[in-house]
Amino acid sequence: MSDPVAAFLAYLEAERGASPHTLRGYAVDLAEFQHFLREQGVRGLTEVDARLLRAYLVRLYQRRLAKSSIARKLASVRSCFRFLTRRGLLESNPARQVRPPSAPRRLPSFLPKDESKELLDRPVDASGAGRRDHALLELFYASGLRVAECCGLDLDDLDRRRATVRVLGKGDKERVVPVGDEALAALDAYLALRGEGRGALFRNHRGGRLTTRSVHRIVKRLARAAGITRRVSPHTLRHTFATHMLGEGADLRLIQELLGHRRLSTTQRYTHVSPEHLMKVYDKAHPRAT
Numbered sequence: 001m002s003d004p005v006a007a008f009l010a011y012l013e014a015e016r017g018a019s020p021h022t023l024r025g026y027a028v029d030l031a032e033f034q035h036f037l038r039e040q041g042v043r044g045l046t047e048v049d050a051r052l053l054r055a056y057l058v059r060l061y062q063r064r065l066a067k068s069s070i071a072r073k074l075a076s077v078r079s080c081f082r083f084l085t086r087r088g089l090l091e092s093n094p095a096r097q098v099r100p101p102s103a104p105r106r107l108p109s110f111l112p113k114d115e116s117k118e119l120l121d122r123p124v125d126a127s128g129a130g131r132r133d134h135a136l137l138e139l140f141y142a143s144g145l146r147v148a149e150c151c152g153l154d155l156d157d158l159d160r161r162r163a164t165v166r167v168l169g170k171g172d173k174e175r176v177v178p179v180g181d182e183a184l185a186a187l188d189a190y191l192a193l194r195g196e197g198r199g200a201l202f203r204n205h206r207g208g209r210l211t212t213r214s215v216h217r218i219v220k221r222l223a224r225a226a227g228i229t230r231r232v233s234p235h236t237l238r239h240t241f242a243t244h245m246l247g248e249g250a251d252l253r254l255i256q257e258l259l260g261h262r263r264l265s266t267t268q269r270y271t272h273v274s275p276e277h278l279m280k281v282y283d284k285a286h287p288r289a290t
Contacts, residue, residue: 004045005030008083017172019148021212029076045080046089050097053077057098071100109230110239116141119226120182124189131190132202132210133218135183139165140219140234142183144241144259146170147212147234153201158187169260177258242267 009027012018018026034045036056042048053074060070078095085093111119120141124134139150149167157166163184164176179187187201200209215234223232242255256267 004084004089005034005080007087008080011083017170019170021148025072026076026079029073030080032073033077045084048081048094050094053095053098057101067101074098074100109236110243111228111230111232111236113244115226115228115230116237116240116244119223119228119232122222122226128190128193129205131186131193133222135186135190136202136215136218137222137237138183138186139179140237141241142180143167143177144238144245144255145177146238146260147215149260150234151200151202151210151212151215155191155198155201158201160184160188167260173260175257175260 005027008030009023012026013023033056036059037043037045037048037052040052040055042052056077057070057074060073065073074095078093081090081093081095084090120137124130136150139145143165145165145167146169149169152168153165158179159165163180164178167175167177169175194203202210202215204210204214212234219232219234219237238259242259245255245258246252252267253264256264259267261267
């Protein structure tokens with residue numbers, strides 16, 4: 001194997017269905033690690049041991065990186081070594097002997113119901129772009145899709161009769177997600193101006209597929225226009241979807257299926273119990289609450 005990193009990235013793309021964004025992240029992390037190895041006079045990944053990995057961690061700490069960034073970089077290296085071990089180029093994974101830093105667990109942000117209502121109920125620009133942007137917001141909130149999943153939707157993935165979309169998630173895993181009446185109405189209003197046709201569901205002004213970067217800008221702009229001061233991204237709306245579903249009594253495993261998570265523990269990190277719901281349950285359940 002002449003280039004282990006290139007082989008690893010090709011494996012992630014072909015067999016694991018990694019997104020371009022994920023591949024870029026791995027490539028940057030591993031290129032940085034290889035640069036460190038060259039500084040140490042190490043010729044290749046097969047010569048790395050736990051001692052070198054600990055020295056690399058020290059270098060990352062010296063750069064005053066956040067613990068979460070250090071943990072991510074070590075995870076990229078560990079995944080590559082795991083791949084090389086399985087391919088027989090290494091007897092064991094040296095990264096297994098190195099513990100990542102314990103990053104503080106931060107709850108992902110979400111919008112309270114009043115702010116999500118302000119975002120979704122604000123007057124809609126009647127232009128094609130305005131209708132498209134509103135349909136994006138409604139779909140994010142109705143379905144909890146990832147931004148890449150939303151950008152990857154084709155018109156054929158929308159089933160109006162069943163009010164669902166067919167989504168190709170991580171690892172090329174397909175799932176069907178409900179979109180709800182409000183999102184469906186917003187999509188119909190957008191498509192009435194855009195025209196039916198085929199191909200990408202959400203298009204830019206040139207007729208090409210809308211990119212994830214453009215969607216981030218759209219969501220940020222519309223949140224600011226709605227008077228929301230906190231940082232809002234497509235992932236914020238994904239968290240909001242899950243949190244509001246849980247607050248209304250939806251089963252956690254149902255939310256897991258809708259979000260496309262492989263592990264229930266991942267879904268638990270994405271969900272919250274809002275203060276309003278907490279007080280409602282407390283007042284109802286505690287014998288001396290009222």
